[in-house]
């Protein structure tokens with residue numbers, strides 16, 4: 001692996017260095033204590049795209065013949081967005097940045113709603129106007145409140161997702177049946193599909209807007225038709241949901 005050259009620093013803090021090995025490339029971003037790796041993946045595609053894969057790994061998907069200069073220009077334009085997204089992703093996945101005290105605000109279907117905590121023997125969680133009301137034995141325990149809230153997201157997902165899956169599956173207009181659904185909390189992805197007839201959706205998706213949720217469902221349903229993220233996959237997804245790119249961007253913001 002050979003180090004080639006550095007991109008112009010951004011805001012004096014960033015050092016972005018490119019390493020190249022054949023047609024594959026790696027960029028590293030360093031900021032005092034942390035670093036993010038940008039892997040370049042070449043594939044049959046027309047445009048450049050960025051995917052945040054995990055807390056410190058970002059993949060840049062580039063057309064086979066795209067020049068390094070084009071990739072760097074693209075990266076330069078998107079850098080602050082990537083860094084912010086990767087940072088909030090990291091906060092979200094590793095450090096519980098959210099608090100679970102009374103009055104703290106949590107998202108449900110895309111809008112922030114204050115928590116109202118009530119003490120009681122009969123535990124329940126429900127929506128009351130704008131508020132998410134959580135009744136439990138120890139409302140002063142943030143850990144307990146967090147678990148109750150996450151259980152509620154899952155419970156809501158169980159009734160919300162199946163009709164959306166059925167409706168979006170119809171948009172594909174073929175004979176492929178509605179898949180089996182499992183809902184669970186996942187750390188690093190919104191959904192997955194085994195390519196047969198099972199999809200798994202992250203219960204925390206209930207924080208997102210209805211359109212963003214539809215995008216995740218359309219993506220996974222598309223995998224029943226195209227297992228890989230190849231040209232056919234994105235062509236089909238674009239037919240069913242022409243604005244999927246914008247919706248995908250909304251999701252990774254973790255706002």
Ligand SMILES: [Zn+2]
Pocket residue numbers: 219223229
């Ligand atoms: Zn996928």
